[in-house]
Amino acid sequence: MPEPIIKLDNVWKTYMLGKVELHALRGVSLEINPGDFVCIMGPSGSGKSTLLNMIGLLDLPTKGKVFVKNKDISKLSEDELSQLRGETIGFIFQEFNLLNHLDAIGNVTLPMVFQGVSHEERQKKAKDILIKVGLGDRIFHQPAELSGGERQRVAIARAFANDPEMVIADEPTGNLDSATGKKIMEILTDFHKKENKTVVVVTHDPNIASYSEKLINIKDGQITVNHQTASNVLWSR
8 A cells, every 4th residue: 555645643723813712623634645536525614725735735733743755744844845845746726826927838837947947848848738738829828818717727737847746726616617617627637547646626516526536525624424434534436
């Protein structure tokens, strides 16, 4: 059995609102393994965004441990954690988060700059991946010249630019119509199947969740259990 890419062990995240403690996560334990296609679902305020931040190494737990490929992230410096995050995880956001002054290829090459990839290799990899997501004729277009679906494809290409082991997509179809959203999910599914990439999607949409192989339901900061499993994780097809 391969070691998990990400493992959360009894993770709590507590925020102080004045003198009041708010427990965003309450003793969450889960593992995400290489090649998983995972969906995290939950209502607003359930803790799914906080869980996403833990899985994406964007925040540290108040209690409990987070491991990346068996490394306890609490023992890493900020620079080491940033480097590990850049090598291991790609991110796709609902709002696309593209830089408007850069064209499509410029946005895709940017993460490779921070990983020290040469200019020639950056250009080649970015062009290849933009062609792969169906934007071969939009490489030099700026975000303002692209549709919402095309901008999200650029965001997907950027997320896969450093060949990460795992890509996290936060409501990746939230700003798109259903037909365009379907195409975006098909692109993610294609990366998952053909390149064996680990994909984690956060959504409130059951139609999007149906693409996943494993489902995590979260409510009130805890992963729920259904009647079919004794595990603390609800997995379903």
